[in-house]
Amino acid sequence: MKKAYALLLVSLILAAFNAGFAQENEKKPDSGYVFSVIKQLPATSVKNQNRSSTCWGYSAISFLESELLRKGKDTFNLSEMYCVRNAYSDKALMYVRFNGKHNFGPGGAAHDVTSVLKKYGMVPEEVYTGNTIGEPNPVHGELDAVLLADLDAVLKNPNRKLTPVWHQGFNGLLDAYLGKTPDKFIYKAKEYNPKSFSDMLGLNPDDYVELSSYSHHPFYSKFIIEIPDNWEMGEVYNLPVDELIEVIDNSINEGYTVVWGADISEKGFSWKNGVAVVPDKNATEITGMESAKWTKMSDSEKDKLLFKFDKPNPEKKITQEMRQVEFDNYQTTDDHGMHLTGMARDQNGTKYYLIKNSWGTEGSPYKGYFYASEPYARLKTMAIMVHKNAIPKEIRKKLGMNE
Numbered sequence: 001m002k003k004a005y006a007l008l009l010v011s012l013i014l015a016a017f018n019a020g021f022a023q024e025n026e027k028k029p030d031s032g033y034v035f036s037v038i039k040q041l042p043a044t045s046v047k048n049q050n051r052s053s054t055c056w057g058y059s060a061i062s063f064l065e066s067e068l069l070r071k072g073k074d075t076f077n078l079s080e081m082y083c084v085r086n087a088y089s090d091k092a093l094m095y096v097r098f099n100g101k102h103n104f105g106p107g108g109a110a111h112d113v114t115s116v117l118k119k120y121g122m123v124p125e126e127v128y129t130g131n132t133i134g135e136p137n138p139v140h141g142e143l144d145a146v147l148l149a150d151l152d153a154v155l156k157n158p159n160r161k162l163t164p165v166w167h168q169g170f171n172g173l174l175d176a177y178l179g180k181t182p183d184k185f186i187y188k189a190k191e192y193n194p195k196s197f198s199d200m201l202g203l204n205p206d207d208y209v210e211l212s213s214y215s216h217h218p219f220y221s222k223f224i225i226e227i228p229d230n231w232e233m234g235e236v237y238n239l240p241v242d243e244l245i246e247v248i249d250n251s252i253n254e255g256y257t258v259v260w261g262a263d264i265s266e267k268g269f270s271w272k273n274g275v276a277v278v279p280d281k282n283a284t285e286i287t288g289m290e291s292a293k294w295t296k297m298s299d300s301e302k303d304k305l306l307f308k309f310d311k312p313n314p315e316k317k318i319t320q321e322m323r324q325v326e327f328d329n330y331q332t333t334d335d336h337g338m339h340l341t342g343m344a345r346d347q348n349g350t351k352y353y354l355i356k357n358s359w360g361t362e363g364s365p366y367k368g369y370f371y372a373s374e375p376y377a378r379l380k381t382m383a384i385m386v387h388k389n390a391i392p393k394e395i396r397k398k399l400g401m402n403e
Helices: 002-024 055-070 080-097 110-120 140-154 166-178 195-203 241-253 292-296 301-303 321-327 375-378 393-399
Strands: 034-038 185-188 190-192 209-212 223-224 235-238 256-264 334-347 351-356 369-373 383-385
Touching: 034 256, 055 080, 055 110, 055 223, 055 256, 055 383, 080 110, 080 140, 080 166, 110 195, 110 209, 110 383, 140 166, 140 301, 190 195, 190 241, 209 241, 241 256, 241 375, 241 383, 256 375, 321 375, 351 375, 369 375
Parallel strands: 209 235
Antiparallel strands: 034 334, 185 190, 209 383, 223 235, 256 334, 256 383, 334 351, 351 369
16 A cells, blocks of 8 residues: 555656646747647656766666656666776777777767676666766766777787786776776665666666667668767667657657667757757758867857757758768767657647756756757667667567567
8 A cells, every 4th residue: 555655656746747847848939949748758857977978878877767767666866977987997898809999988879888787787876976086077088088098008018918907907097087886885774786786676688779770781680880989889770760760759658768869960959949950951060069069159159050949940851861871971970878758849739859968957948958859850860779668569570579
């Protein structure tokens, strides 16, 4: 009875949260776009990756936290930096194995988080913040430079063979900059280690799959997506774009959120306005990524690059061929990982996706969220991660997935 009452209370709280979110995120007509949320799934609070290229960790951790809410678990605040630290250690091994001819950097993919979950377990944020330098949010410029310089020194091989402790030394740098990972810890008066804590969470990393849509590989097969941040050489299922959108829509409608990997270095992406669209007009494209470049630009500089977000305007009709051309010509790049948590419509009834970002809440009209149009998702989605049960049965069958 107590459990049923508790679940009812949680449901009422989430319903109130969603109603409040929808009300807060409707803009008045005189401000341009007017959004009405039609489906909003529970998500934890917006975090801030700050001056670090760790969006992949923030988006996938947010996704797993929503998965725990979907499964009726408590609200958890899991450690992004635990994933970053373990992934960096594994990246170093790969970089040296490939004699420096493999990508090494702070970027990553959603499957890096599920890989860490499977290999190393998980810890809560309060146990491992990754903050040893006293900053309120991650600042990784020096860390990234030092780690790469260390590995390049190892590869120069001044001893004419690698020492057996090079990786131990590398992990020592990670310990200094991010902190040592815990062997055991206390959480809510109970002792855990990372694996037992992961077992308690009850998340199965094998339940989560990634999908994309590019015609240089056969549809309904798997391929290693050719983007630099895919250092782990992870495979994605390949679908026609119409079916990729069908998976996203079905996921949200069935109560599953989505990790959304997309390109945000576009003329139609505006963090200030909280909108991402594909305007049906020519304009200078923006190159770059993350929030740092935007915050350094003046309003007048942004106005020269962006079309006016004064109202919903016609958007391009996106085809499979357009997706492929932009990917092949590096016009679509692996910029940013985000968390897709719902759907909305503007005042004209046009569909948008509700996106939780990891840039904090400052400078955002929607408290750390923004709205991406369906054309934007069709053109600029690199890959998504979903629970396999969120994929419609007919599509699962085409992909050869076991029930």
